[in-house]
Amino acid sequence: MEKDFTETVRYFDAQKKVKEIRGFYEHLTVYALCNPIVIVVNYMTSPEYLWWIWSVMGWGIAIVLHGLKVFSLPPFFNKKWEEKKIREILEKENQQRLENSHGNRFK
Known part of the structure; x- marks a missing residue:
């Protein structure tokens, strides 16, 4: 499969x-x-x-x-760059979720 x-x-x-x-x-x-x-x-x-x-x-x-x-x-915007940007965006979103979930607990 x-x-x-x-x-x-x-x-x-x-x-x-x-x-x-x-x-x-x-x-x-x-x-x-x-x-x-x-x-x-x-x-x-x-x-x-x-x-x-x-x-x-x-x-x-x-x-x-x-x-x-x-x-x-391309000398820029290649697959390696795309993967790096994807990781950065996902990490930023995860960080925001963590901050929001911790912030909600203390309110």
């Missing part, structure tokens, strides 16, 4: 990871298809100011961050 449960959990984790990877590639595809349009619109409407650079750079940063997250390469 335990083995079936862990296999099911592993399957759903893998399925979630595949959806995240697919989402990244969809994001990357939209980026690659839209930016040439943005560039053309810039040159047609206001060629004296190349504002398309800001759009490409800003969106490019978002693509890089998305890729780092999906492929588990």
Whole structure:
């Protein structure tokens, strides 16, 4: 029974990871298809100011961050950080419960 449960959990984790990877590639595809349009619109409407650079750079940063997250390469906010934060929150909640339960006894 335990083995079936862990296999099911592993399957759903893998399925979630595949959806995240697919989402990244969809994001990357939209980026690659839209930016040439943005560039053309810039040159047609206001060629004296190349504002398309800001759009490409800003969106490019978002693509890089998305890729780092999906492929588990982020320098911050990784699984270790998440687990640490979860422990901190649970400890804080436990501390508050203890304080509330002790406070209620003495009132």
